[in-house]
Amino acid sequence: MAQALFLVTSVHGAQKANFKDRLRRMVDDGNEIKVIISIFNYDESQYVAALINELASSFRNHKQVEILQLFDIFYKQQGMKDPDNETDVDLASLNVQKKVVKNHHIKVYSDDNGLVRAELYEVLPQSGLYKLNCYKGSNVSKVIYYNEQKKPVAVTSQVNSNHWTTKFLNQNEAISCCVDQLFGGPMQQYYLSKTSIIQSPEKSVKLSKPVSNLVDDENTGNVKYVMKDSAVSSYVISDYGNASRYSDLAAFNVSLINQYGGNSETTVFIDLDDMINFSKYLNRNVIFNY
Numbered sequence: 009m010a011q012a013l014f015l016v017t018s019v020h021g022a023q024k025a026n027f028k029d030r031l032r033r034m035v036d037d038g039n040e041i042k043v044i045i046s047i048f049n050y051d052e053s054q055y056v057a058a059l060i061n062e063l064a065s066s067f068r069n070h071k072q073v074e075i076l077q078l079f080d081i082f083y084k085q086q087g088m089k090d091p092d093n094e095t096d097v098d099l100a101s102l103n104v105q106k107k108v109v110k111n112h113h114i115k116v117y118s119d120d121n122g123l124v125r126a127e128l129y130e131v132l133p134q135s136g137l138y139k140l141n142c143y144k145g146s147n148v149s150k151v152i153y154y155n156e157q158k159k160p161v162a163v164t165s166q167v168n169s170n171h172w173t174t175k176f177l178n179q180n181e182a183i184s185c186c187v188d189q190l191f192g193g194p195m196q197q198y199y200l201s202k203t204s205i206i207q208s209p210e211k212s213v214k215l216s217k218p219v220s221n222l223v224d225d226e227n228t229g230n231v232k233y234v235m236k237d238s239a240v241s242s243y244v245i246s247d248y249g250n251a252s253r254y255s256d257l258a259a260f261n262v263s264l265i266n267q268y269g270g271n272s273e274t275t276v277f278i279d280l281d282d283m284i285n286f287s288k289y290l291n292r293n294v295i296f297n298y
Contacts, residue, residue, distance in 0.1 A: 085249025
């Protein structure tokens with residue numbers, strides 16, 4: 009059976025009509041499909057998985073579609089012991105109240121002064137997934153995510169106001185991958201020709217004047233874009249299971265393509281919005297966009 013790989017890196021990508029159409033066509037053509045959801049935010053990843061699962065269930069051959077999240081991938085890999093033991097949270101000494109908000113069952117843990125220290129709630133009632141929000145004062149300082157067996161699969165914690173870390177855990181609760189998200193920093197610049205089919209990055213702004221040192225004719229030359237207030241400026245990704253380290257999110261995502269779509273006969277689809285950043289790492293001759 010022919011194979012196809014779809015790499016989804018955002019909620020927006022999963023909602024694109026072109027993504028849905030290409031996925032449906034590949035299933036109808038009898039391909040075996042893998043959809044890799046490369047989103048570090050657990051809640052967003054679960055939401056995208058639910059969207060794609062709902063779409064795939066409408067296909068006649070829906071069993072040909074396999075959906076993999078980063079949490080599924082890293083749960084099965086080797087890892088290193090967490091020196092901070094971030095999943096160890098003592099709730100026994102706290103007071104507990106139960107409430108229901110939008111069909112989510114929540115346990116609120118507070119101290120004797122009434123200050124909320126943690127909230128444990130069911131993220132998706134139909135799947136039995138849980139998460140625990142831990143607080144410092146009124147701010148969330150750490151979030152622990154659990155699978156259906158109530159075993160921790162990831163911990164997201166704040167290092168400082170500009171630095172958050174997400175640790176993916178394997179079945180032994182060892183760290184199989186650590187993602188550092190660093191907020192703020194220098195703006196990025198992009199150059200696109202006026203005939204390019206690749207779109208400018210989200211949150212970028214087009215400069216009004218042509219780049220004169222790159223072109224002779226301003227009517228056919230390159231156009232310069234700069235990123236405007238990017239939400240996350242940089243990543244450092246340590247993949248302990250594969251003994252790899254990435255300082256570029258695009259390089260990490262291309263490594264997923266190589267790992268799961270490495271077969272030259274596998275048809276690979278990526279989001280057109282990712283093409284600029286992915287292009288310098290892609291070594292495949294044929295990549296399709298959605």
